Every structure is written in structure tokens, then in C-alpha cells.
Amino acid sequence: MPLLFQRDIGSEHRAFTPTAIRKLLINALAATSLTNAGGEPLTFSPHDFQRIFVTDAIMNGLPPHIAQVICGHRSIDTTIGCKAVYPVETIEAHRAFIARRRASRPGEEYRTPTEEEWDACIAHFEKRKVSIGTCARAFGTACIHEHACVRCSLLRPDPARRARLADIRDNLIARISEAEREGWLGEVEGLRVSLAGADDKLAQLDAEQTRRGTATDLGMPTFAQITTRTSEVGEPAP
Ligand code: SF4
Incomplete structure (x- = not known):
């Protein structure tokens, strides 16, 4: 199975449950005697690995929408919520990634196309x-x-x-x-x-x-009604 945490039970490979992984982590951390900044024993949950992965990947330039696909999130907001960095850091990391990609491409690819190339493209x-x-x-x-x-x-x-x-x-x-x-x-x-x-x-x-015929009609957005207090203008609001 393509699973990181699995074990043999009889003749089968079975995945560890999240509870079992959490217990293993707690035991492993207890054995290290590591503590947090407050002096309390460190605790991790399986979900922390996802946060660490997303944070590390985005800070190293992986586009957030790719991280979203890897993690199987339906919304990119979930992926962004997983990372322990600010949006501006994400943007800067992505710009740095693009700059590295451009630096690794041959310079001649960044020239103005010739007339013949434009014609071939349109054709x-x-x-x-x-x-x-x-x-x-x-x-x-x-x-x-x-x-x-x-x-x-x-x-x-x-x-x-x-x-x-x-x-x-x-x-x-x-x-x-x-x-x-x-x-x-x-x-x-x-x-x-x-x-x-x-x-x-x-x-x-x-x-x-x-598919088009069964599209969900979301309706038109409505605007909050603005009422005018008659005591302020001396006549009923229209
Ligand atoms: S068979 Fe028709 S659709 Fe397929 S590659 Fe040739 S021109 Fe294009």
C-alpha cells in the first residue's frame, strides 16, 4: 500500500489508525524528554506532519495550488490555513521559485518571436x-x-x-x-x-x-437595504 504508516497483521498489510500513530508519537516524545518553550512535554498529532509538509513545501516555492492537490484539499483556503507562514511570505517564496525557474531556462527563449514564428503560431x-x-x-x-x-x-x-x-x-x-x-x-x-x-x-x-442543463442556479446577489430615518430628513424614505 502507498502508506507511510503500515504494519503486518497476519498475512495482511494494514494502515495504522490515527489514534495508534498519536500514541506512538506521544511515547516517542516522552522518551526524548523534549519540552516546549513553556517547559511542558512536547505533543504532536498526525495532522502536524501535514502542516510541516505544507509549510516547508510552500516556503521552498511549491505553488500553493499544487500543495492543495497533493494534500487532497477541496479548497485552497484549507491548504493556506495549514501552513505556518504569512501570505506575503508565500508570495515571495513563489516569486523566488519563478526567478529560479527562469534562471534555469536558456536566455534565447525570452526573445521577441519573429514574424515567421507569429505566422506559424496563428496558422x-x-x-x-x-x-x-x-x-x-x-x-x-x-x-x-x-x-x-x-x-x-x-x-x-x-x-x-x-x-x-x-x-x-x-x-x-x-x-x-x-x-x-x-x-x-x-x-x-x-x-x-x-x-x-x-x-x-x-x-x-x-x-x-x-451537465449544463443541470447547473445549480445560485441566483443574483442581493444588496443590504439602506433605510433612511424619517426623523433625520423630515419625510418618509422612498
Ligand atoms: S485526426 Fe483530426 S483531431 Fe486528431 S490530430 Fe488529426 S486533425 Fe487533429
């Missing part, structure tokens, strides 16, 4: 438009899937092109029937792969539509 995004959506392949890479977009995982289907995608799916079904009828079995397998791709893209669009 790349123009070329990403396909009939049923957008090709999401990376800049500077060619299509390695022989423009079989309907089968390709890099295609992001456009909801506005759903009807066209449905036509393609219907056409593939008709072609499979024709190929089976005519005995063109070599073609059937490839057409079925394309059909599965078209069905998958349609399912993606429908799932996205459902």
Missing part, C-alpha cells in the same frame, strides 16, 4: 478547425492520426456541429450495412471503429449538454 490555430469541432493537438505537431478526426481522442466536438456529427454516424451505419450486404468484410471493421468514435463524440456532447 496552427487556424488549422485546428475541423468540420465537427476543434483539433487539440499541440503547437508544432502534425496530425498523426491521418485526419481520421471522428476516431481521434484529440478532437473536441463542437455542440453547434452536433447535427453534422449525427449525419456522419448515420452514414457510417448505412455504410456498414452495405459492406456487410456486399461481403466487403475488410471494410466493416474499420467502419465500426469510426462508428464507435462518432457515438463517443455524440455521447460527450450530450453529457456536456446535460
Whole structure:
């Protein structure tokens, strides 16, 4: 198991419970006779390790949102609450991290792009438009899937092109029937792969539509009503 604290029980590896870890820590600290600034015995809880990790990681330049993912926190506020440093220290540590990253990159990468490079960049995004959506392949890479977009995982289907995608799916079904009828079995397998791709893209669009249709309406924010005391202005407030 990918756990730091685990033990063998019989033939199984089992995780220590938080209570067991706390007891082990208390016993270990008692054996050291270490005390805090007030002269009392030191105490730690398992959660202190998370605080130590987050503090150390952020102070060494790890972006807080990465620490959030590592710790499994839903909110970045929880991660920030775990660290024993002030926000300004976090920002300074992150700036230092960025400066170190920039220093380690070749200087020529920080130059103004040439006209040709700008044109190539714009052309790349123009070329990403396909009939049923957008090709999401990376800049500077060619299509390695022989423009079989309907089968390709890099295609992001456009909801506005759903009807066209449905036509393609219907056409593939008709072609499979024709190929089976005519005995063109070599073609059937490839057409079925394309059909599965078209069905998958349609399912993606429908799932996205459902997700948008079930979005929670948070309503409009309201403002605190400001009332005017009639005794101060001599007439009722509007
Ligand atoms: S097959 Fe894939 S990589 Fe090639 S153009 Fe279509 S979406 Fe892009």
C-alpha cells in the first residue's frame, strides 16, 4: 500500500489508525524528554506532519495550488490555513521559485518571436478547425492520426456541429450495412471503429449538454437595504 504508516497483521498489510500513530508519537516524545518553550512535554498529532509538509513545501516555492492537490484539499483556503507562514511570505517564496525557474531556462527563449514564428503560431490555430469541432493537438505537431478526426481522442466536438456529427454516424451505419450486404468484410471493421468514435463524440456532447442543463442556479446577489430615518430628513424614505 502507498502508506507511510503500515504494519503486518497476519498475512495482511494494514494502515495504522490515527489514534495508534498519536500514541506512538506521544511515547516517542516522552522518551526524548523534549519540552516546549513553556517547559511542558512536547505533543504532536498526525495532522502536524501535514502542516510541516505544507509549510516547508510552500516556503521552498511549491505553488500553493499544487500543495492543495497533493494534500487532497477541496479548497485552497484549507491548504493556506495549514501552513505556518504569512501570505506575503508565500508570495515571495513563489516569486523566488519563478526567478529560479527562469534562471534555469536558456536566455534565447525570452526573445521577441519573429514574424515567421507569429505566422506559424496563428496558422496552427487556424488549422485546428475541423468540420465537427476543434483539433487539440499541440503547437508544432502534425496530425498523426491521418485526419481520421471522428476516431481521434484529440478532437473536441463542437455542440453547434452536433447535427453534422449525427449525419456522419448515420452514414457510417448505412455504410456498414452495405459492406456487410456486399461481403466487403475488410471494410466493416474499420467502419465500426469510426462508428464507435462518432457515438463517443455524440455521447460527450450530450453529457456536456446535460451537465449544463443541470447547473445549480445560485441566483443574483442581493444588496443590504439602506433605510433612511424619517426623523433625520423630515419625510418618509422612498
Ligand atoms: S485526426 Fe486528431 S490530430 Fe488529426 S486533425 Fe483530426 S483531431 Fe487533429
